[in-house]
Amino acid sequence: MKVVCTLRVNGEPHEIAIPPHWTLLEALRYELGLTGSKQGCDKGDCGACTVIVDGRPELSCLTLALGAEGRDVRTVEGLATPQGLHPLQDCFDLNGAAQCGFCTPGILMSAAALLEHNPSPTREEIKQALAGNLCRCTGYTKILDAVEQAAARLREARP
């Protein structure tokens, strides 16, 4: 049996009907068509499903969709604006920080949450913030470079 719930995703409320045992990740991907958040391990190990919930990165594969009601969910689809890509996305591209790209949406969300709380993170702080996101392609170095560069750009852009 389905139940009706309202999810606030990337600033927009969406009223959807889903079975109670669906995770937030399943609701995003299979009901809202937001397939940016990836279904990797589906049990908390990899971070590919990371979304920002009430300002903090959380795992959508271990969040019940009904448990996300009333909370503010942001996914990778909400990063870019009509003006263009988020600096993190642009710097990932410039630095070759994405190879197969499967881990990238989750890493972008962990990094975005970091830069919102801490505009000038040290390399060590970036590593800590991305500790829950596994990448099997890049070896991480370029990802750290990209986040550092994006942080610098965001600082410059601020008044």
Next chain:
Amino acid sequence: MLRLPRFQYHAPRSLTGALELASRHANEFMYIAGGTDLLPNMKHLLFEPPHLISLRGLRELDFIEVQGGGGIRIGALTTLTRIAESDLARRELPSLAQAAGLVAGPQIRNMGTLGGNVCLDTRCVYYNQTLFWRKALGYCLKKDGSQCHVVQSGKRCVAAHSADTVPALITLGAAVELQSPRGAREIRLEDFFSGDGVKNTVREADEIITAVRIPPQPRGRRANYTKVRIRNSIDFPILSIALAVDFREDGRTCDNVELVMTALGSKPRRIGNLHGVVEGRALTAEVIQAVAHQAHRQAHPLTNINVDPEWRREVAPVYVRRALERAVRAG
């Protein structure tokens, strides 16, 4: 893709509301807090409760407060991130803040709660697996079977107690506050666990942990937490060591050492017979070696964790020694 089994979901807004739902659905429900332990287990079909009662809406259980007499109470719904980042916890309860900050990775610490960590199900390589995997090998005592793959002749499950905050809390003398439709009770955390890995706590199914209470700490106490794991960024412990050392006024002479280790059997292990070794003595290399020796004698890692138990046993005294050395240096 791992699908959850079906259930009905309830999101009460208060403790009273949650307890009412618990009475209504007696024996057919489980509580869920952050879900970071329960949901993977449900995806592995280790639990299939018809009803889930979410505790997330119980905002009254999200707090860290100083009590009148100087003790500290932490609400069960407080996240691990909040504890790890709390100035109060870092200053007054450093080993607890360290342990909370070493659980899993950042996202899980943002979701996981203290109450959920205290109730973390025991873990075993033969248990935390999909139904397909468990069926292929043959089920075990903890779920659907009649034998243990770790201790073949064993009659009791020895799956590993693996919660990081618990050993730290035990060395600090913490107690858990529980509330059920029948009333409230408080249990010392040390007495909260049993040696049966199938269900290793004395919590009744409908009891909600409301808070953890940590009594005022002795002056001169220095506490720290050491966690050994394969990947330092995300993994469960393969051995963990919580230490609290009480020094006398001179800052050198030792009164007492509390040492609790976990990721061994089904309950955290307090290393005993230390009082006679340390009381009234400075923690010289020789005394430290004697404490480390006790840890080696009393800690018995098992094959419930996928890392060589012999190796884990041999490194235990090394990490105990280093933890003691850190406590000495912290003076």
